Amino acid sequence: MSTARIGLDIGGTKVDAVLLGDDDALLARRRLPVIRGAEGVVASACAAVDAVTADAGVSIADAAGVGIGIPGAVRGGVVEHALNLDVERLALADVLGERWGVPVAVENDVNVAALGAWHLLGGATTSIAYLNVGTGLAAGLILDGRLWRGGRGAAGEIGHISIDPSGPVGADGLPGGLETYASGSGMVLQWGRDGAAAVDVLTAARAGDARAQQIRAGLMHGVATAVRVLVLTLDVDRVMLGGGLTGLRYELLDGARRVIRGWEASSPFLASLDMGARIVLAPHGEPIAAIGAAKLEVGRG
Template sequence: MMMNGGGATEIENLRVGVDVGGTKIEAVLTDAAGAILASGRRTARKGGNEVVEDVAAIVRQVAGMRFGDVRSVGIGIPGLVHRDTGQVENVVNLGIEKLELGGRASGVLGLPVWVDNDVNAAALGAYGTLPERLRQGRMAFVNLGTGLAAGFVRAGLVERGDTGALGEIGHLPVDSNRVACKCGQRGCLETACSGGALRRMWPMADPPLPDILAKAAGGDAEAGRVLGILLHALADVVQIVAQGEDPSVIVIGGGVSRVGSPLLDALRGELRRRESSSGFIAGLRLTERLRLADPSIPIGALGASLIAC
């Protein structure tokens, strides 16, 4: 706490953001301006009771002695999220069919708790890390994690659509390889362009993408084939996002993107090949819109803190 000149106590407006994933939970303590003051991580456990316990524990961990100054908590989590109630459904990797996460976490912590989809939270976190000059228009965030999805932010606000399905690009059945998807369709982009897809196509390394890139650069035909599938699908994603939503910036994030510049360079190469045969695609200036999320910043947790009112 801080003391003002008159000696009265001024309560700091601190918030905690929590990013709940299938294998880990990250959290940050932020100030009113969104600056990260502290961060923490713990292993995720399956089950609704366990998730509530782990969220409460990591909130207290990152807040430490300043817990009394925390005004609210935001949580980003996969699955179907009912933002008005804080209920989440079908969090498959954590074994949750239905959980009153917001209400239960609020009851344990004694604080207001806001819950949103994890990709929306990460999109808001990515937006917050952009230079001011890039925050003037709409930003698209493409999350290359275990699955594939996108989030959209304009003027600091997440765009959601009418039903909450905005950004579910991973289940557009347009990939020519026609691989069966867990959603029941075939040819979903997620089956060619995600961490799960890469592990299926390249099970000999974990994480697979660095090994694929290195071997493809060395002339390995199979690595080149797998990389070609990934890049074709990822370029399709960029086109779909650009032509459907027309954002000024497209940020690539998620676990797969942590390989960094080699992925971005390869993607730009694929897009340039498309530009060379299409004046229309060249006019979209797609390569100029692309950015990588900063892997040193826990954007999921940061964005979760920003959804907390």
């Protein structure tokens, strides 16, 4: 029986596909543009699998299974409310399992990124949080070596935690949410300029714009607060920062740690937790979510 596993990370703009062989060796990787809509997502997934199996010189029938990470709410292999893919509801595991003839597992994209992070850390760390700091803000959780989804699949949705009742109102209609401070969409919302992107805010901050600098400081505070929430509620061993805004690399990491050091100076208890040392950056360029998808248990959605 083949041990080859295929993992797909389906995002709003691309499909990142990997094929893992024996001992989880990376045998092939492909990145292809995604087509929006239910039919487009299915076609994009098939094209990515065709490409990665061709590169590795194997057939889809040779694979032990395919794991897929995708935005939205996922339950029983059914994807709902994947808004950035124009998918309202899609029974993705059933559709692709029938087409490929191999087991297909489907999971939320941040959750598979957490699995990938745990894999890259060698599995020696018992509990980790993968904090996705990108267009939005959410965490994937591995607790005692197992993916934790929560009672209704909402575990890790910490972007909706309000940290300032008088803060800016976010996309969810609530004031001062973590996501409003520590995400690209939240930074743009605060900036309030049509057609802007998070990179525009950061560029303006480096050029000395006072409002942009305030938003950038809020990003650092928001990421630090997210780490604090995860450590104080779950006491995870590591918090890995991933997502688009981690392109800032050590500017983001050092900024968050600087905020944490300020708290530690006033609280011996927080200092004892060594939160700053628990933060690591996701390896640049690694297909973390696709690897995590390939590590999903086959046979479950």
